[in-house]
Amino acid sequence: MTAAARPESALRLTVRDLQKAYGHTQALAGVTLDITGGEFLGVAGPNGAGKSTLVRMISGEEEPDSGEMVLNGAPWSPARSEARVPVVHQEAMLFPDLTVAENLLVGGRGNGLARRPVPGPAHYDILRSLGITHDADRELGECSLVVRQLTEIARALAHATDAQIFLFDEPNSALTEEESAELFARMRALSDAGNIVILVSHRLNELAHVADRVIVVRDGRVGADLTGEALTEERLAREMVMGEAVQAPGSVSRRPGTGILQDGSALTVRAWRHSGGSFEVEELAVRAREIVAVVGVEGSGGREFVRSLAGLEEATGETSLPRRPPQPTSYLPADRGESLFGDFDVGRSLVARLGRGRIAGAGGLxxxxxMARLGERYMQEFRVRAASVAQPIGDLSGGNQQKVAIASALAERPDVLLLEEPTRGVDVGSKVEIYRILRTFTEHGGSVVAYCTEIPEVFELADRAVVMARGRVTGELNVTDHGDIGSLAEAVAQKSGGAASALERPGGVDASRGRA
Amino acid sequence: MNGRQPDEGATFPPDTGARRRPAFAVRNPRVIGLLIAIFLVGMSFSIVNPNFLTVRNMLGMVRAMSSLGLLALGLTLVIIVGELDLSIGAIYGFTAMLAGTVWIDGVHVVPALLIGLGAGVFVGFLNAALTTWAGIPSFIVTLGMLNAVEGMTLLISGARGINPKYAEPPVPAGEWDIFRALGATKLPLDIPVQVVWLLGLAILFWVLLHRTLFGFRLAAIGSNTPAARAARLSITRHKFIVFMLGGAMAAAAGMLDFSFLGSTDPSAGRSLLFPVFAAVIVGGATLTGGRATIIGTIVGALLLSVLSNGLSIIGVGAFAKSIFIGTATIGAVMLDRFTYRKRARPGQAP
Structure with a gap:
């Protein structure tokens, strides 16, 4: 790609060695990228690999720690530049109490003392081009998800009539296929007009079909840069997995599920129905010393199912779980913002779940x-890398925070550990350690039920995979029957109802839903 | 299924005791800062008016501080769990009025005071019930309760103050002595008994917040309620206890001041809400919960009392005093913001 081949006025954005750290987490470890006008660039990558951070750098929502951006030959900082870079976010950042058309006005230039602005013909033109004029004067909060997403796009267009770079961060995760196609046509029109269009997506087949070029971000770097012939869904899938697949530690033996053990199962549910209608599971028996992965996309009911075992979602049916505490389970949500106590130091976090008899005497003192001794011990036992037990929990890297969260749950000595996405946003090294921790736990007689969305994780972690789709268990398989991630991915895709890339398609379940 | 987690100390070398605990000043820079501020403010007042730094004035000041301190202790627990209680000033006035009224109506002074205390606990129970069971934000619940309780005070008093000794008929002299002993006794060295009440309860609350499982869990719940739910901590029960304790402390403060003064009127407690919140916030508590200390609250209450008393003594007038204390409270919190870096919280980095 030589600049000389293009006319001098052509748009050209160069990103050089962009780095960004949050605390001890290196979100971007040096991204270098060259994009020219008229290009439709796709960005893929596993969760937590740095995709969203890259988007925030280019949009100017955050500034990099180091590295530079050059626009048309001149150093450029989007945060300080006059020309805005419109971003369409995954979760629409809109105002539900205003009408669709009024939403386009918010943030526009104007005098705060002037009359309340009224949408003009230009705004209605934008809405017409997106096909949402009929909803223009309705309150956004009453409109369907689709309209909301399109409004977000309209807002980006209305604000940046002079913009040349457009960012789309999973704009269609809630849209149906036809709606997505419409949206992509709009995006293509933007790039054909000489603009730079950047689309971040989980749906690999879309990226392969829609974009001219796709980069795969892995561990904060550009892991692969694919164009033309090389740009296929399969190749993307392989590139995504490469950075993620970590070898299961050799010392840890794997135990294939071999039917109900003599000592019985650790947890069973039968005819287990979610009160909110998210799932209906006929039977699940978790054996002692077993790691079960509940695999399914967002909306498959898998997450709700695991939460229901923890008693955090209401469900009815037969169960081996007692009605009242003490429960034989410990539960960890996916989001560390919901599993750790931000005001605590490492030592207190590790023992936060313990109660009378462990960290307090009979009188409650x-x-x-x-507490101090337990904190020190768990910190070593679970290899938490922190300066000391007195370090605030927020200062740790994501991987070490997750180790603390898992340690605090295991400290409760549950029979069954319930987890959602055990290694979300965790670096590769910590992943290996977390898998080893969970494996050790089962070797000592415990069982694990984990909701997983990524096949490499299922491959590394689980003995058995329970595949869920549309609220039901659609299949079960022994992970040990599969020698590599590819074969496991294929088997899971088959069991989940044939959608080849179901796990890369968070909106897969919604696709059956009509236009609201 | 025991044994998969070896028991405490079974596999690890015994604690070597090498864990160094940072010095008090390092752990509590805020308290040191407040003490310096109190010293400087006190110095300034005594330069302007030498009457400030007299034993007599100091004793009067800590006496007046005690009811502020008792209310602030209760509020500290409510705030650390992540809730608010705006009704404490109203409870202070209501319980004193209620106890005084039933006493004058012929009930013995001891049960009368217990009725007052019970009423405070009951209002706290209502606050907790509406906040947890009905799921209404405590700001709204206690704001409404503030109004409702003030209305009750006016209703039972007929909007008139009471003075049991000069009531018609007056209360028995023996009972009057018991009553006055609670809040108006002078201990040796002229130390007001109310100071002892405050010190005793402060120590009790310090143990409760910093040395019991209950306090540890209050901090956890306030720090991150969803995480506390995931860890199966009994959030509702903890909130009930703190609201009821808050009501009890407000009642105690109200009745002790009633005892000291010998009379009470329907507007009692109305002016207390601001200084109590200011003391707790200046003392380092975060309104979102999770962080607060008893020593911070007490030192915060002391600063507010010094300011209030000193400004009165140098005679700036009630209006200027109000302006100054309001500004100083905001300034103290602002200074704190700029001095200490914001702590990263888990789950914020992507």
């Missing part, structure tokens, strides 16, 4: 020496 804390045994502070025991």
């Amino acid at each position: 804390l045994k502070r020496r025991t």
Whole structure:
């Protein structure tokens, strides 16, 4: 790609060695990228690999720690530049109490003391081009998801009539296929007009079909840069997995599920129905010393199912779980913002779930020496890398925070550990350690049920995979029957109802839903 | 299924005791800062008016601080769990009025005071019930309760103050002595008994917040309620206890001041809401919950009392005093914001 081949006025954005760290987490470890006007660039990558961070750098929502951006030969900082870079976010950042058309006005230039602005013909033109004029004067909060997403796009267009770079961060995760196609046509029109269009997406087949060129971001770097012939869904899938697949530690033996063990199962549910209608599971028996992965896309009911076992979602049916505490399970949500206590230091976080008899005497007085000793012990046992137990939990890297979260749940000595996405946003090294921790737990007699969305994780972690789609268990398989991730992915895709890339399609379940 | 997690100390070398605990000043820079501020403010007042730094004035000041301190202790627990209680000033006035009224109506002073205390706990129970069971934000619940309780005070008093000794008929002299002993006794060295009440309860609350499982869990719940739910901590029960304790402390403060003064009127407690919140916030508590200390609250209450008393003594007038204390509270919190870096919280980095 030589600049000389293009006319001098052509748009050209160069990103050089962009780096960004949050605390101890290196979100971007040096991204270098060259994009020219008229290009439709796709960005793929596993969760937490740095895609969203890259988008925030280019849009100017955040500034990089180091590295530079050059626009048309001149150093450029989107945060300070006059020309805005419109971004369409995954979750629409809109105002539900205003009408669709009024939403286009918010943030426009104007005097705060002037009359309340009224949408003009230009705004209605934009809405017409997106096919949502009939909803223009309705309150956004009453409109369907589709209209909301399109409004977000309209807003980006209305604000940046002079914009040349457009960012789309999973804009269609809630849209149906036809709606997505419409949206892509709009995006293509933008790039054909000489603009740069950047689309971040989980749906690999879309990226392969829609974009001219796709980069795969892995561990904060550009792991692959695909164009032309090389740009296929299969190749993308392989590139995504490469950075992620970590070898299961050799010392840890794997135990194939071999029917109900003599000592019985650790947890069973039968005719287990979600009160909110998200799932209906006929039977699940978790054996002792087994790691079960509940695999399914967002909306498959898998997440709700695991949460229901923890008693956090209401469900009815037969179960081996007692009605009242103490429960034989410990539960960890996916989001560390919902599993850790931000005001605590590492030591307190590790023992936060423990109660009377462990960290307090009969009178309820804390045994502070025991707390300190337990904190120190768990920190070593679970290899938490922190300066000391007195370090605030927020200062740790994502991987170490997750180790603390898992340690605090295991400290409760549950029979069954329930987890959602055990290694979301965690670096590769910590992943290996977390898998080893969970494996060790089962070797000592515990069981694990984990909701997983990524096949490499299922491959590394689980003995058995329970595949869920549309609220039901659509199949079960022994992970140990599969020698590599590819074969496992294929088997899971088959069981989940044939959608080849179901797991890369968070909106897969919604696709059956009509236009609201 | 025991044994998969070896028991405490079974596999690890015994605690070597090498864990160094940082010095008090390092752990509590805020308290040190507040003490310096109190010293400087006190110095300034005594330069302007030498009457400020007299034993007599100091004793009067800590006496007046005690009811502020008791209310602030209760509020600290409510705030650390992530809730608010705006009704404490109203409870203060209502319980004193209620106890005084039933006493004058012929009930013995001891049960009368217990009725007052029970009423405070009951209002706290209502606050908790509406906040947890009905799921209404505590700001709204307690704002409504503030109004409702003030209305009750006016209703039972007929909008008139009471003075049991000069009531018609007056209360028995023996009971009057018991009553006055609670809040108006002078201990040796002229120390007001209310100071002892405050010190005793402050120590009790310090143990409760910093040394019991209950306090540890309050901090956890306030720090991150969803995480507390995931860890199966009993959030509702903890909130009930703190609201009821808050009501009890407000009642205690109200009745002790009633005892000290010998009379109460329907507007009692109305002017307390601001200084109580200011003391807790200046003392380092975050309104979103999770962070607060008893020592911070007490030192915060002391600063507010010094300001209030000193400004009165140098005679700036009630209006200027109000302006100054309001500004100083905002300034203290602002200073804190700029001095200490914001702590990263888990789950924020992508």
